[in-house]
Amino acid sequence: MSYLQGHEGEDIERKSYYEEQLERDEPELEILEGRIEATQERLEMAQDAYKEWQFQWQKYVQESSASREASQVAQAKIIQFEKSVTRLDQQQQHLRENLEALDNSEDVAKAEALRITQAQTEEQISLVETELDQLREKLKLNQEARDQQGQSLSQYRAALDQAQGRYDSLLEMQKRILKPADNAQEEWLRQTGLDASKPLATYLDVQRDWQSAVEKLFGPLLTGLVADGDQFEACFLHQSPQSNYVLKTFAFEQANTDVNPEIQLQKLTDVIQLKAPLILPAWVQGVYLAQNTAEASHARVHLKPHESILMPDGSWSGYGWCLMGQGDERPGLLVVQQDLDDLSTSIDALQEQVAQVQEVISELKYTADEMKTQEVEREMQLQELLKKLGHDGKALSAIEAKAEQILLQKQRMEADLRQNQTQLESELNHLQQCRGEQEDAVQIMAEYEDKRRELEDSQEELQQAVTMNQDSLAQDQDRARLLAESIRFASTSIEGIDRQLDRVASQSQHHQDRLAQLEKDLAEAEAEQVNIDNLPLLLEKRKAAEDEMTKAKDLLEHHQSLQSKYEKNKSQAQDAIDKLRTALEGLRIQVQAQQSDLEHIQHELNEFDVTLDQLELAVPEHAEENHWRRAIADLERKVQGLGAINLAAVEEFQTQKERKVYMDEQYADLENALFTLEEAIEKIDQETRERFSTTFNQINEGMGELFPRLFGGGQAKLELVGDDILTAGVAIMARPPGKKNTSIHMLSGGEKALTAISLVFAIFQLNPSPFCMLDEVDAPLDDANVGRYADMVKHMSEKVQFIYISHNKIAMEKADQLMGVTMQEPGVSRLVSVDIGEASKMAAM
Template identity: 25%
Template sequence: MFLALKSLQISGFKSFADSITVHFDQGITGIVGPNGSGKSNLTEALRWVMGEQSAKSLRGGKMEDIIFAGSDSRPPLNRAEVILKFDNHDRQLNIDRDEVEIRRRLFRGGESECLLNNQKVRLKDIVDLFLDSGLGKNSFSIISQGNVEKIFNSKPVDRRFIIEEPAGVASFKIKKQQAQQQLQQTDDNLQRVSDIVHELSHQVEPLKRQASIAHDYQEQKQKYDRLEQLILADEIHTLNQQEKKWQTQKQEAKHQLNQISQQVSQSDEKISKLQKLNQELTSEIDTKQTELTNLSRQLEVLNGQQALAKERSGFNETNHATLVSQQAQLQQKLLEVKETLQHQQQQKQDLEQQVQELKQAITNIQADFNLDPQQINQKIADLQADYLEMLQQQTSLHNQQNYLHNQLKQLQQQQEEYHQQQLLLEQQQQELEHQIKQLEQDQQQAQLQYQQQQKIDQQAQHQRQQAQQELQKVQQKYNQSLQIWQQHQAEYHSLNKIVQQHQGFYQGVRAILNQKQALSGIIGVIAELITVPEKYQIAIQNAVGAQLQSIVTENETDARDAINFLRKNRAGRATFLPQTVIKSHKIANSSIQDLRQDSYFMGIASDLITYQPKLANIMENIFGSLLVVTDIDAAIKASNLTAHRFRIVTLKGDIISPGGAMTGGQSKNNIDLLSQRTKVSKLEQWLQQAQSQLQEQQQNIKQRQEQEKKLTEQIKQTHEQSRLLESKIQYLQNNLQLKQQAYKSNQQQLTAREFQIKQVQKQIQDLQDQTQTNKNSNQLISEKIEQQQQQVAQNKALLTDFDAQKQVFESRLHTYKTQLALAENNLQNQQQQQQDSQAQLSQLQKQIKQVEAKLLQLSQDKQGLSLSTQDMQQKISENQTAIANLKTSLKAIQQQRNQINEQMQKLQQQATRLFDLQKNWTDQQEDIAINLTNVTNQIKQKLTILEQEYHLSFEAAYQRISTDWQLTAAQEQAKLLKKGIQELGEVNLSSIKEYDQVKDRYEFLTKQQNDLLQARQQLQNTMKEMDQEVAQRFEKTFNQIAATFEVIFPKMFGGGHAQLVLDDPSNMLETGIEIVAQPPGKKLQRLSLLSGGERALTAITLLFSILKVRPVAFCVLDEVEASLDDANVERFANYLNKYDDQTQFIVITHRKGTMMHVNRLYGVSMQESGISSIITVKLEQQKDEA
């Protein structure tokens, strides 16, 4: 048993809104139905579930168009699903299952999924499943009329799929494409590796030399470091002795300052009490002044209100007089309106009486002229009957004369008709001449408009091109800006990560900062607690050094807990600064007064940085004894001016220590600890600004895209205008030709009419001669007719008298009706006037009521104003009394405050003397503190060097000093070692590690390069082998199909000859295929010259040839025989029966000859509008029953 198609289930696919299932048996399955019922949708569903990816191939604009779009009675669906089942007992499909089910779904949102035996797979897996099976998407197993045309209209090379699919080379082509991609990737990788190997080959030797120097440097540096440790320990011991001496002097100065401070405190306390009393008196004076001001303002307000009340009272008197006068006028007018209403009522009654009288008169006239119309009509009918009888007598008398007269009249009419036709033709000729001239003008005008439209189109094209170029420039600029923004963003994230992870700090410091939330009292590290302007960062970094990594804590307990944490976790060491212990050490302003006058002096370091006020003691302890100047010359000058007492640093980082020691040169110190946060902040600001600029650029791009869109629409409109003008020009041209042809035809007819007129004139002359002969005979008949006419005239006169009498009565009746209409109109006007007067009366009554209400309100306001004026006068008197009392109280308080100010002045003079004495002792204390700070700083610096650089405590280092230790000799030896290190020059310590890494990488990449070369050669060999296999299979299959095609063609056509020809037999991989056919009785010719039926039959023949060589599981034929005649349809159906034992055929057809050979028939119909449904008929059962 071979691979067989079992069923096709469709749901929501195109017109199949409901789920339907089509079952397939062996043999031929036919599908029929009227046009538009959805038959071809079955074929497309089959192609789609087997992997079709082109919406255009499925007659859609986009893939979502295959989902049922709704109908008049049903809404759209959101999903399309097709399920295809195969019988796979022979395992022709590479799946170890007896039944294979392929399911494909598509949702309206664009999501899709494919399932193979209910397991989700890729669409590619479905396509690969049918490779080399003859059922692929490019196979000949699914054919429609469109496919037939595609075969015949395509290029020879595009027809290769006809042979490739049966030859089973599709998988080889895909593998070759994959191999080509792998080869391209291998070449790219090989190129990259070769470039890297080439680059590394130039790095190995230089790094080897640098690594050798680095090893020498490390040996000498180790010796130097051992000596430096001992020297530092000895110097620290000496500095400790000096520190004790300065501590004793510091305590003495502190005792003197305490005594003076007590006296200053007592004086300050007295001054404070007097100041407090003075403030209380001042506050009381301010309060009294405020009260006095408020009372004065209230008095002014009351006086103003009093004046306003008087003014308002006068205004009310005036308004009252005006309203009284207005009330009298309205009363007078009310009387006049009432009199008018009485007069109008009388006129209305008179008009109503007049109307009644006119109506009675009209009734009387109509009664007087009450005639019977039937009698009048009977008299008229009798007269007309007599007149007709006379006419009949006249006709009988003129029979003979009429014969000749009629003949003459006919000829005259014919002559007149010819004349009329001649005039009409001449008029038509004139109109045609005018129309031709107008059409020529219209054509010229249209041509001119078309040329103008072409210019407009060219201008619009040029504008759009410019807009596109500008848009491209803007987009390029945006892309460049975006790239720069992304680079800065990456730099920002990198720096921010460094800052957040505290990179650059010592191990112990980093461990504490990472556990800051878990440890109590950790405020932060100095480097992160200060903000240093960029200008001073190098100076601060070099001067303070490792102190930037000191950690500030709330107290000693917090520092102790942090140290225990480091020791417990072996996380390194750190220096801690408890806020409760560290005191401020800042240079006194008097000590550097001379320096402040010079421009080179930047200031004390603690004043140049910013920090939280609560950290002032700690910051002044570290930075308060450090002076910052511009350069080394300024530092020397400042050191001399301050007697070498202070530590001074330049902007470039050169340092002069107390005592005059100078440190400087090019330093490799990294200022990242201070600059990193500044850089992060600047980058963040820059990114925000750049983001705004990018948004503006995006908006600019959007605007330009809109402009381009508008220009494109304008071009579309101009194209449409040009097309309309072209159509108009063509229409005018065609109409002009028609008018010219009509003009020519009319000219020919005009010539014919002139000849006919001459013939008729001759015939008229002959008849006139005959008429003269009969004239005498007709004279007697004419006299009798005249007598009859006189009798008719008399009867008409009688009828005229009757009409005149009737007109008199009608005129009188019309006069009365006109008077009646006039009287009724006057009556209606009088009623309207009466209504207007009544409305006026109501309005006047309303106005009188309003005036009376206003008079009542004015009377009430007058009484209220009288009472308010009395109250205001009383308040003014009370206010004046309160102002006088306040002024007296205010004067007494001011005298008391003057006495207190005199006492405060004396105490302040005494305090000034104490401050001067205190300042002298403070200056001495500052000098002592500076010396002590210098010694302490030196000790700290040297301890820091021991701890941070050598990881030694002072005690451990001092214990290493031997009994025969000589500091001077050790310093000389250290100088020699340092000189030797300096002579090595610039040493790259990382070169040792870099050399090992580069060497290892160079060896690894060299091996990888060789591996890539071998892989490249293997891929090329594999592709060559695949090409050979494809060529062999293609040639073999082509020869088999071509031979079979030549045999089947004459059987299908009943004679003739056909061939499949290769256009390049030497190149089996790229050769095209020509199809040459010679139907019976015709010459050998190419497909394009065949009729539609011949081409369809040729394609069917080719299909049977392929099935003969390479049978496939099933074949779908969608109306391929539609253009065949009945005899060819019969041949086609017979051939289907020959192959139906090895191939299932699904045939969509309209032809009865095909239907007669199918085993099962499905009918597709639309019983519901827009919804396809399936009806099944098993024809074998029908035949058996028949």
Template identity: 25%
Template sequence: MVGIMKLKYVELYGFKSFADKTKLLFNKDISAVVGPNGSGKSNIADAIKWVLGEQSAKSLRGASMQDVIFSGTDIKKQMNMAQVSLILDNSDKSLPIAFDEVNVTRRVYRTGDSEYLLNKSPVRLKDIRELFLDTGIGKDGYSMIGQGRIDEILNGKNEERRYIFEEATGISKNKYKKSEAEKKLLKNEENLAQLCSELKVKKQQFDILEKQSQNAKEGIKLTNRLELLELNLLDKAIQKNSADLQNDKSKLEYIDLELSNSNDKLNKLTNLIYPVQEEIDRKTDELEEKKENQILGDKKIQSLENQINILREKNKFFIADKERLEKAINIKKEKILNFKDLIVEKEFKDVEIKSKKEEVNRQVIELNKVLEVKRLKFNNLKSEKNLLSISIEKNKEKLSDLKINKNTKEKLDDSNNQLKLNYISEIEKIDSLLKNKCTEIIEIENNIKNVEEKISKNVEVINEFNDKKNVIIGILEKLRLQLSTKKNDYLKLESQKDILERQYKSYDGYYRSVQDLLKIADKNTFISSKIVGVLADLIEVEDKYKVALDLALGSSLQNIVIENEEDGKFLINFLKKNNIGRITFLPINKISANKYNVKHPKIIDTFNNLVKNDKKIDGIIDHFLSKTILVESIEDAVEVSKDIKGYRVITLDGEIINSWGSMVGGNTFKKESNGLLNRRKELDDLIENLHNLSIDINKINEDINSKNNNIDKLNQNIQEFESANINHQINLNNFNKNIHELNVEVMFNNKRKDEFSELLNKIDDELKQEDFSEIEHLTSSIEKEESRMEIVSDNIEKLNVNISEEEKKLLLNKSELDVLIRDLSIIENDIENIKIDLEDNSKTLKIDEDSLVKTINNIENSNQEIEKLSKDMFNFKSNLNLSNSEIVVVEEELKNLITKIKEDKIEIENLKSLISEFEKEKYKLELKIENSEQKVNSLRDDYKETYSITDEELDEKLKRIDKIEATKKEVLDIKSRLSKIGYFNYESIEQFNIISEELDFLNKQYDDLIASKNDIINMIKSIEKDMKETFADAFEKIKIRFNEIFSILFNGGEAEIKLDSDDVLNAGIDIIARPPGKKLKSIALLSGGEKALTAVALLFAIFEINPAPFCVLDEIDAALDEANIKRYIGYLKSLVNKTQFIIITHRKVTMEMAEILYGVTMEEKGISKVITLALDEYKE
């Protein structure tokens, strides 16, 4: 039972309409939550239910779990997380956790992620549910009661009603323990099955190794005996040869003595010839021996070199392959990195070029304007310079004239008269010239007007082209977006197709026996020829009928259709022979059925008419479906089954009424086919959709290419009109220049005319009087004009340079603009191609990396072998080089010795013949002695080779020999026995011991698992016994209190709860209620108020037997009248010492009972706020 554990407070943040963090303190025994409809007060109950583990979004009045997150309003944006925390006082340790305060928190994110926290530490939902077992708190407990919960208690399914009683009677924890024990039992049985499989394998290994180890032991024993026998035989042979050798050596000593005497005589004649000859003989023998060893060494080195060369050739291949793969991998990795970098670079460049293009275009327009201004200024300066130049020259001439006139005035009077006539003539010429120039100016001004009109029209055309281009660019962006969408759709469909294709080819979803037979048929054409197909593959139906058809045919969908009974007999025998399993076969020639024509307004059709199939299997389809009727709903099914007998009726949702009257259905049915029906059609549809998408993608690509071509054409047209405008602008500048020059010329001539007129007047004046004061004035004027001339020339030069630079900039910008337009198109094509290359390189990179690992392993193995052989060859070569050096030395020594005795030999030849007989005899004895020694050495070598030992080890063995009677017959017998045993594995003895230990260990594990299984079974039985006793005892108490409280709340009447079977742990629970003055009848016929009060009576009975720490009552008083609600409140007050109540209500009487009120309002639409009012303070 729960002690003083209480709910301290609930904190909501972002949950439903509680956008802001809201904290509700529950420090009173009875708290009431009130507020108008739609204010969000029931969201508080939903929040408590949710934090305790509610998984049904429907129960929380939502479509998905993300619906509990605040969705936003016109003013406040939506939130991305919802959080609710429930804080409990656990100071009495009612909950099995070492904290005085328990904080349970649940969060959900808009991404779909969620988490549970216990005292701010992440936990599982399972941990939360375990914590509250047998407390009444939780999703299936009785601490959360609303209108829907009352309906579940009174009218719901038995299993839903049992959850409450199991929690109330305190067996939930034991039930959970039982469930966990059953899972352990299932796991134990899986482990047992796996262990039995391992034991079987180990036993087979044990039997094999047992035989091998016995052979090994026998072989070792015989080998040891054979070694001892052959050692004794060797010892005997050595002893015998040693005796013969000693006798021969004695004879040799005697001959040596005689020979020594003869040699003494010879030595006197030969002066040490004999020792020299002896040295020659010894050196000759030594030389032959060394050469023979050299030949053997050369052969061995050659053999090793061949092996090394073979390995090196292999290594070359491996290294070449490794280098190729490394190069390929590096290239691919580099390519992939380059591709990725290139994509980023290209995309960046694409944006950069677009931006730059706009900037360059703007610069071109600005440069044109700047150039126009500067050219005009340049022309004006040039004109000014020309005028200044003329003026200076003129003034200088005048100055010169004045000076001359001053000196020669008297001589010039006649000349002045002539000059006057000349000036008058010049004035007349200037007047004629000015008239012509004015005519030219008018013509040029008309030309300027025409050119400006052409430029204006061209600008309008360019703007129109740019507008068209911008429209096409907008269409292009949409097309590219469509292309991306289509490609994504294509990839998704392709993935679905691959999955469905794999399922189809692997026969996923079929029984194992059907799968095995169909897989064999795929490889065996003879078996395949016997099969028409699986029934599921031979029929099609509209999607809306799939669920119903799936249930109508059930496992018959996996029946295999065949042509006749003979094929069926063959296939059944084939199944038996290959131990495949059982399959139902449907012979086409044997199965048939009548077609029935039924009519009813509620019938869609008989199912055989709704299925599409080959006509040859009509009989099979009619057999299964001609007496199955399809209707819309369960109500229609009930009506049709009453009117039409002998038919099975099935609804679109899958409810079935069988011909004999049984009904099948319910909300646990998943409304989807098992995937066998229409699988081929779905695959074909996917392939067709992929084909259509491919066509769409190609069409979009064609449209994109077409639009790009249109843009290129528009750019070309724009460029042509811009070029035309540039030419027009040049002409316009030329016209302006010409008109400026003409104006300057007119101005100049007017000035000349004025000057001539002035000169004429002056001449007249000069003729009258003489005045040379103008000389000073002209000198000053010339100086000023020359100074101005320098300034103007300098400005002209600077401006000319500046204009050239600006013209170059303009030309460069236009060229750059053309390049940018071309580059933009190229880059966008490049990006698409690079992405395709990136995907291809990524796929092949994985293959090359796997190959590289294998090649590196091969290289390492070859290098190790080459290193080993190279070491061996180095040792042989070292020995051989040493031997070669020794041979050269010996040959040189031998040559020196032969040269030394050559002349002396002639002199002693006679003496040699005298001792030849002694030499012959000595030779025979030496040969005999050598043969004896070789025989002993041969026997020793055979023994050493047989038993792989050294001379020292053999000598040691012979010293410590165990003397036994050894015969060659026994040796042959042992060798024969060893031959029969054959090769034996020395390690098999150790392996046998290891497998024996492993087998013993597995047997112990098996015994432990059996013992564990029995313990779990006994524990389950014990738990079931405790559960039965606890449930029966508590159920009886609740039953008694239910009747008593029912009578109190109804002012009389009777109520009862009872089990519908003797199975205490699984029986359904029936609720019987009879209000005062009414006959006993079904709960369903009670009024809403009576139902509510009955449910309240049952809940109060449960609270008295096993009170929950707190209880949330969500508007359960809504259906109660004033009299009933007063009795309800009166009894509720008697429970506050054991349970804390949070009541959501509209009723004033209930509000008055509460110690604290929480008012829920919506000051801002869509956002709930809580206002707190302590009623005891308010009443005071």
């Protein structure tokens, strides 16, 4: 420790010495640095002045040399231009003589006359073509109108046939209802003069809501024949024969027009319109109409003996009596007569429409024939005009070819003359310019001689100033370098002494800490010396405890193994119990369902008064429930399909049978044609599938090859979307470098463009076209992708000519030919083309 303290005192003394040296040298160094900076500024100024002199001297040398060379060149040019002016003057005189010898005024006059004739012929052709187009358009419209009218005619005829068939069916039904029962009744009708009379139903027009009620009210009276007075009396002279057919005659009687003021109901006569001047019987005037039972009950108390109330269902009641309506669903005479009248009106209207459409079709056909005749005439006229136009065109072409040759010669001569004149004027201007340049060069040479003497005088002064400043700067820099080294050494020494002092302090602290630790260790060692005698006994106890702990661990592991085994068995037993419970619950549900079905079946058997034993004996041995259920459903559908009984069904059946035979023949023909067509379609589909599959695979391979070249890696493929290859869509799956495989919709704009380019180029590889135009395809691409795109176009151009529009310099550099559009004047565009190969050769030259 004392040694360390002695060295520490020496270091402190040396540090004080070096600090005093720093305080002495640093101010002197600052003074020298200021003086060096001032000297450097003066030296730089002197050097700049000398450099400026050197620049002026070099400039003088160059300019004086250029002046001498310019004078010599101007003299040589003057001699050359004088010779060129003489030669151009002689050429100009020769061109004027040759130009005066050319004359084509006669050919120009002939060509102008032919052009006028040709223009007139073209105008006539245009007029004829316009007329032809108009005629053809009219013919087309006429044909469309005829087709439309034909469709309308077919529709009207179909509607007319349907209405006529319905009318004939209803008329036949009416005849069967009114037909006499036998020949005796027909003879009686003839004798009484009633064979031409019509039944009362044909003279009545009843509102549809009340037709059924009036049918039931009048009953047999509707079939009664309307007779005049003589016929009515004759009915009593000739007794009607006995038969099931009961004929009631009807006479004209005066109607009772009394009105009951207590009853506010509509009368029967209000819903009946007579088609002839008949007088209904008096009792009809007393019939009122009620819409429901409440109205009838309210009015019944006010009825007079000859009055009654009729309801829509046919119920008829009077003063103290009532007849309830009967449900007869068959159409009556009034309904049939009303339908016959409506159908007759519809048939008349349809016949009129058919006649009108036929007339329109005839007029359209006549007009079409006339237009076709005009079309043939115009086509012949057009052929004649075209022939004349071709003849005039050949004559005009010959004259124009000759005139064009003369014109080209004149243009060449005039161009040569203008070029000669321009060149002559240029040569004269150059000659005058060269003479002026020679005079200027001589004058400049005299001025530069004075400048040379001034520069030589200033050169010596500038060199002395530079040398003096350089010497002074070198002395100051040497002294400053010595002082800087002395200061640097003192600073370094002080830093070393400081580090040494820090190290000594650290070592002293370390020794003190070590001493304290040794004292502590010594005290602990003295305390442990007491317990060393009991060490063997403690070791034996530790060994016994370890043996007991090992046995306890083994027993614990055995019990844990048994517990795990028991838990596993318990889990398996619980799973088996759960399965049995699930099966039992399912069986219970099935039993309940079967019990419900059994009760339902027993209920149905009770409704039909059949026991289960009887049913088991009647059912076949191999009967199935589903089979019998289907049979019952089919039978119910058949019963429902029968509907109401149609009296005219036999005749309708025969007609439909004949029509069915005809339709079956047509159907067989259609089946054969359809079979042939389906075979052709199947063959076409098969060929289409094969060709599409082959083409799809080839394009897919091409795209898989081109995609990495455009992207610099990655992969892409086409996938069919759908099971049927004929109707499936096509999805593009692409994976650019460093990205996941995704559809084209998830890509950026540039990636979409490159993917589309790879697909298009793959198609062109499979089926090259004469040319392909690409309109600013590289717009969304960066420079790297534009380069790959342009290289791909260059590669593909071996088989396909590409024309692409671009504003990108990289794409332009890859092209073989450039075509640009410029606008030197507003609204005036000009096309400029550049051959890149030729331009490169010219640039190399």
